[in-house]
Amino acid sequence: MFALVDAVSFYASAEKVFDPTIRKRPVVVLTNNDGCICAVCPIAKKLNIPKFEPYFKVKAQLDKYNVVVRSSNYELYADLSARMMNEISRFSDNQYIYSIDESFLNFTGFNHLINDWNEYGHTIRKAVWRKTKIPVGVGFGPTATLAKAANHAAKKLPGFDGVAVINNELSRKRILKLMSVEDVWGVGRRISKKLKLMDIHTALDLANQPAKLMRKQFSVVLERTINELNGTPCLSWDDVKQKKKEVYSTRSFGERITDPHSLRAAFAAHCNIVARKLRKQGSLAKRIVIFAHSSPFEDHYYKRSFIYEFPVASNDVSVFSNAVKHLFLNIYSPNVRFQKCGVGAIELEDEMYRQGDLFNLSQDKPELMKCLDTINQRFGNDTLKLASEKQTSFWRMRREFLSPKYTTRWSDIPRIKC
């Protein structure tokens, strides 16, 4: 049995934790640079506030309903997420954190110890609420996709109170029948549109399709989804937890960038993040890609990207940064107002099996990287970085509606007036 536990509009709920004045009001949270809406609390949802619309386009609607608007406060969310995940991890010895607010639990081996899953789900909910004041939904199912479906039911379908269980044919069919096909994990807007033309409307309709045939018409991904909906695991636990095959760090600038130094510093910062992510999952990159572009919404759209192949796969920041130094001149162009750039690591190898090269010695300094990681884990990722990242203030984001970092800064600690 699997469980999927995730928060109810996590960012918006996080904003409500330390600010009682907004708990009963509609709240939305914006993405970086206050670009789009990325979280809508249940009260705001009732006002039909759309998710992932550009902020400036819905501003009038938000004003009209007196909606509370907040910029993304990742420092706060990351800290609350860690607390939430820690609490959830008590309920299984096998947890996989899938995103900042979602984690899967695997109960293989002790299914028989739990005789009432529904009750167990409520125990998890209550525990998380007590510790963090974040509301979560809990879904149980024999496959990851069914656990996802149950989670959807728990939060969205009438008759469920934050917990749903799929543990037999009856419950499986009941929930899938109530679920619209576009709400299935792995089915997006495009595919659901096509499916509906084929008269497939509910999750159950999809589950009843022949998987092999659907693979031909769509892709492997949909074939897997169909099998999973029928209780046949395709994403084994190991697959769910698999290492990433590509790792990226990209960001839009708060203001357009035209000078080479800022762009260069941005690339260095992205190298740092990507290399850190690689080390975290124990991977080395054989190749990296770097790109930068102007705004696609303006005229004269400019985009350049280059791939660099290392003689020996690496996860060392300085090696990455050196590579970028070479590519940089191919990408930078004066007269371009850069809006976004990024670095990606592709073609990853396992760090366990570092492949040497007879003619090119690895430039990696694993001990130095370990030292860097240890220090940054303890004192924050900004503590030690490359000199070439200096003046990273360039990506000073627009964050007009930022709330305090209640749990991670002494200066922001909540005060109670007596």
Place this chain on the structure above:
DNA sequence: TCTGGGGTCCTAGGACCC
């Protein structure tokens, strides 16, 4: 005043080779 997120994986189609 101006404004449009970030991340990962998959696939179709083109270029190139023998």
Place this chain on the structure above:
DNA sequence: TCTGGGGTCCTAGGACCC
């Protein structure tokens, strides 16, 4: 007269997720 294989690699863009 008209037609013409099979494989690998690369890349851009699509699709999905949160």
